[in-house]
Amino acid sequence: MSRAFIREAEPTEPRCPGCDAPGEQVGPATLKAHLPLADSAALGERAFYCVASGCRTAYFNGWGVSVPADRMTATAYPKDPAGPLCPCFGVTVEEVLADARAGHKERVKDLMERSRGPEARCVERCPDGQPCLPRVLRLFRESFQTP
Ligand SMILES: [Zn+2]
Structure with missing residues (x-):
């Protein structure tokens, strides 16, 4: 599958609702390891992580669902600069x-x-x-x- 085809199939990458930055795409294994089950289920199979340290949003998807960083079960740099x-x-x-x-x-x-x-x-x-x-x-x- 060519890259051009992928771009056509998914025209817009969602941006973080908290800071408008693009996120890192993450899958269910990552979501389940960092969020309560209800939150990872709400995000679905394809979500994004916002790495911005000043932004309160952790995960979001292309359908307007987002989960704040304070619901994460563990912290990490750079979201938590001391993590x-x-x-x-x-x-x-x-x-x-x-x-x-x-x-x-x-x-x-x-x-x-x-x-x-x-x-x-x-x-x-x-x-x-x-x-x-x-x-x-x-x-x-x-x-x-x-x-
Ligand atoms: Zn953000």
């Missing part, structure tokens, strides 16, 4: 920044190893259903200082 950057391994922004500024690569290297194994369950554990490693690496690289 885990990587819910699979519990790594926080603070830890990654501290390592980067001190020039310590051990934790990130360890994470790269472990992210290939069965502990990495990003589809369920990350609220946007996306792999958490690229987020960790981006933050680490941006702040890395040679000691």
Whole structure:
């Protein structure tokens, strides 16, 4: 199936009703892991997650259903700036920044190893259903200082 066909079939991507940003598309596995059953059921099979930290909306779909972030069963960065950057391994922004500024690569290297194994369950554990490693690496690289 070509990309052009997909675009024709779904002409408009819904935008977050709270902040008008486009969301990350998520499936039922992600929704069920982060919301009470009634909320994930109301959103259906295809919903979107708003990653904006200042926005109170967490999930929404193309039919006007939205669920606020305070109904989520677990928090994560960047919705909660103090929440885990990587819910699979519990790594926080603070830890990654501290390592980067001190020039310590051990934790990130360890994470790269472990992210290939069965502990990495990003589809369920990350609220946007996306792999958490690229987020960790981006933050680490941006702040890395040679000691
Ligand atoms: Zn939003």
